[in-house]
Amino acid sequence: MAELMPTEIHFGHVTYTVHTDATxxxxxxxIGQGQVGASFHQLRAIWVLTEGMTLEQQQNTLLHEVLHCCVNVSGLQVPGKGPDETEEVYISAISTPLHGVLIDNPELHAWLVQGYPQRHMMGMTE
Structure with missing residues (x-):
């Protein structure tokens, strides 16, 4: 049975909600024409288009937006022309290969999360 897209993603003490309906x-x-995902940092929300998208495209888009959120939560300032354009270049360059690494190496994911109980099970959500 296929898993549903998560409705929340935790970045340490910061929780973003995940939506498939931009409204x-x-x-x-x-939201730009042709855009398939977006992160709204002030609202702590992520939007992912699902209509007409394969599961792999949805997964890659969500991972892409998660990486944007990681940059935002960390306070990282990406050097370059402008934060949006430069960050997008870097995120786009790593999101698809990272998704491939996680798919092709399930033992990597298993190893990375071993010994860590899920935070929501420990009552650590905001």
Missing amino acids: EINTDEP
Whole structure:
């Protein structure tokens, strides 16, 4: 049985909600034509298009947005022309290969998470 897309993703003490319907996110920020995902850091929300997308495309898009959130939560300032353009170049360059690494190496994921109970099971969500 296929797993459902998570509805929340925890970045340490920061929790983002995950949405597949952009109208659920109360924002004035425009979603660009052809855009398949977006991160709304002020709202702590992620949107992923699912309509017309394969499961692999949805997974890759969510991972891409998760990486944007990691940059935001860490406070990292990506050097270059502008934060949005430069960050997008880096995130796009690593999200697809990272997704492939996780798919091709399930033992890597298992090893990375061993010994760590899920935080929501420990009552550590916001």
